[in-house]
Amino acid sequence: MENAYKKPLLAVISQGCSANFGDGEKIARIFAEDYRIVFGIPNGATSESDTEKPAAFVLNVCTVKGNAGALKLLREALNKAPDAKIFITGCAPKDFREEVVKITDKVVFTSLKELQQEKECHAPHGAHDDVPLRESPLVGIVNIEEGCLDACAYCSTRLVKGRLQSYPAAAIVQQVKKLINDGCVEIQLTGQDCGCYGFDTGTNLAELVQQILAEVPGNYKMRLGMGNPRHMLRYADALLKSFEDDRVYKFIHLPVQSGSENILRAMNRKHSADDYVMLAEAFNAIPQFTLSTDLIVGFPGETERDFQDTLDILKKTRPTVCNITRFVPRPNTPAYNMAGAVPDEIKHERSAALAEAFQKIAAQNNVRWIGTTENVVIEKNGYRKGTYIARNAAYRPVAIASERPLKSGERFTVTITAAEPFALIGEIIPAPRGSAE
Numbered sequence: 001m002e003n004a005y006k007k008p009l010l011a012v013i014s015q016g017c018s019a020n021f022g023d024g025e026k027i028a029r030i031f032a033e034d035y036r037i038v039f040g041i042p043n044g045a046t047s048e049s050d051t052e053k054p055a056a057f058v059l060n061v062c063t064v065k066g067n068a069g070a071l072k073l074l075r076e077a078l079n080k081a082p083d084a085k086i087f088i089t090g091c092a093p094k095d096f097r098e099e100v101v102k103i104t105d106k107v108v109f110t111s112l113k114e115l116q117q118e119k120e121c122h123a124p125h126g127a128h129d130d131v132p133l134r135e136s137p138l139v140g141i142v143n144i145e146e147g148c149l150d151a152c153a154y155c156s157t158r159l160v161k162g163r164l165q166s167y168p169a170a171a172i173v174q175q176v177k178k179l180i181n182d183g184c185v186e187i188q189l190t191g192q193d194c195g196c197y198g199f200d201t202g203t204n205l206a207e208l209v210q211q212i213l214a215e216v217p218g219n220y221k222m223r224l225g226m227g228n229p230r231h232m233l234r235y236a237d238a239l240l241k242s243f244e245d246d247r248v249y250k251f252i253h254l255p256v257q258s259g260s261e262n263i264l265r266a267m268n269r270k271h272s273a274d275d276y277v278m279l280a281e282a283f284n285a286i287p288q289f290t291l292s293t294d295l296i297v298g299f300p301g302e303t304e305r306d307f308q309d310t311l312d313i314l315k316k317t318r319p320t321v322c323n324i325t326r327f328v329p330r331p332n333t334p335a336y337n338m339a340g341a342v343p344d345e346i347k348h349e350r351s352a353a354l355a356e357a358f359q360k361i362a363a364q365n366n367v368r369w370i371g372t373t374e375n376v377v378i379e380k381n382g383y384r385k386g387t388y389i390a391r392n393a394a395y396r397p398v399a400i401a402s403e404r405p406l407k408s409g410e411r412f413t414v415t416i417t418a419a420e421p422f423a424l425i426g427e428i429i430p431a432p433r434g435s436a437e
Contacts, residue, residue, distance in 0.1 A: 008055035010035035011042060013073060014135075016062025018190035018225060020090050022141035023112050024060040025134045027089065030115050031058065032133055039135045041080055056085035064157055066328040067096045071103070078104060089115075093156045095331040138186060138409045140179030144172055144208065145191035149199060150228060152257075153268045153338070154299065156330040161192050166201045169208050173215050180218045185377055185409050186391075187212075187222045195227025206238035213245050221377070223395060226253040229279055230271035236279060243286055251395035252283050253321075255294035259313030260306035263299050268334070273313055280317035288369070290394040292321035295354060298347035299327045301340035307350050314357055320365045320396070322358045326351050359421040366396070366419035374398065374426065378410045390414070390426070398426040 010031050014024030028037045035056065042054065057077045061070035070092070077086060086107045088100065100107055134140065145166040148158055176187055189208075191197060197205045205227065212222065224242075232239060232254065242248050256276040258264050264273065276293075283291050295310060314322065326347040329336045376390035376398050388406045390398045398414060400406070414426035 007034065007036045009038060009042075009052050010056045010058065011038050011040065011054040011077075012058045012060065013040055013077070014060040014090070015069060015073065016064060016091065017192075018141055018188050019143055019146075019192055020060055020062055021135065022143040022188075022190050023090070024058070025141060026143075027058050027060065027112055027115060029133050031056075037133060041076055053081040054084050055081075056087065057081070058087045058089060060090040061088060061092055061096070063091050063093060063096050063330075064155075065325060066330075067099055070096060071099060074100060074103060074107075078106075091157050091160050093159055093330070093332065136408070137182075138184055139188060140176070140182075140184040140186070141188045141190055142172060142175055142179070143167070143191055144189050144194060144205075144225070145197045148193040148228075149196045149231070150193065150270060151268055153266065153334040154296070154327065154330065156333055157192060159332060164193075164196055164200050166198050166203075168201070169198070169203060169211055172208065173212055176212050176216050180216060180220055183409075185220050187220060188225065189222065190225040193228055193231065194225035195229075195231035199231070204235045204238075205232075206235045206242055209239075209242045209248065213242070213247060218247075220247060221249050221391075221393075222247055223249045223251060224253075226255060228269075228271065229254055229256065229276045230269075232279060233271075233275060236282060240282060240286070243289075246393070249290075249391075249395040250286055250288060250393055251290040251292065253292040253294075254279060254283070255323075256280075256313060256317075257294055257296045258299065258302075258306070259310035260302070261309075263302055263306050263310075266301055266335075266338070267296075267299060273309065277313065277317060280319070284318070288372075288394050290321060290396055291317065291319040292323075293317070293319045294323045294325065296325050296327050297350040297354060298342040298344075300335060300338035300342065302327075302342055302350075311354060311357060314354065315361070318361050318365060319358070320362050322354075322362070324351050324354050324358065362421040363419065366421065366424055369396070369416040369424050370419055372416050373429070374414050374416060374424075376400075376412055376414055376426065378406050378408050378412070380408060389423075392424070397423045399423050400426050400428060402428065 012024050012028045014021045059073055063070050088107050088109050089111050147162045147164045149164050194205055243250055259273050261273055283289055374392040376392050378388050378390045380389050382388050382399055386401055388400045390400055392398055413429045416424050416426050418425035
């Protein structure tokens, strides 16, 4: 009789940035009253939910790099459970919606705000949500703001997310406390642009981080979300000081997008290449720091000289993480109708050249870790059987082999024995005889 009253299954699948994944978890908590929740499209046969077809999907999509990935996700959901209800949320601009309705008429477009209003969730964007439902029991994603203060010419996300709305610092601190008390070992502060957090409420990201560190004790690590250079310049000294606390990952995501002043102006980025270089050098001065950035190639009007400027800034600032994207024109953005389109073959040539240069830099950066002793936390299983991915203090992935199964959240001391462009290789240092593992 128990199964007769069992709630139907709902699969929540998020794409894109951490902010989207944070919203996906909030959406899951809203639906948890009426559904059993699973994250991702069930497949395989490792549990009952893996073999059961979902009664509904929430597709929390990302279309920053075009609609193809989100449309592929929709088709996968339809193939998995043709009769399921499908809710689409996330970054779903008008042109994407028009493509969706050509595929199916079963979709309901919604948003986190609309769902919260329907469920009468009075706490701002789930800031006081007591339900500990998340994709990873050990990682707490905390959305600290929504929207941004920029109008980048290529960006469609701002058309969906709107202007900056920072969430109250006190509510964020309380959410972090609840997550730590619920067993999280990692906190991810996230948003569309964490760099401008608090500019609408009289504070900033550095002050928020210091408040969390002061009011939330515990053995955890905090990862700061993406911040645009022009905003972080306003409080750079205070932010740099935050990394003196061992609870803050030595990691920053600072997107420059181009090394050409001409292209930065065309993109309406509002920072200069020199602004980015100054910040990058300040962060790189912190020992064993991980600098992450984003680069776009093939923006309208990009000349060979402009591309060389981008290649030069990559080589000068030497990030260990770099997201390289070929420009895709998004409808309803200023860049959509810009003159000077770069041919696809040139975009591919330039992105390949950037990727080659970056991988050399990343490999050289990672070699510096060889021989060091690191404290790491297991994050997830590796791609090969018997391997696991952990994170060190600089948020670098560390691949570890183990004969015994390891669990997410376990902590080990490892020696870094080798390095690849995208990961470090570590060996667990055995605990002293007689000590607890």
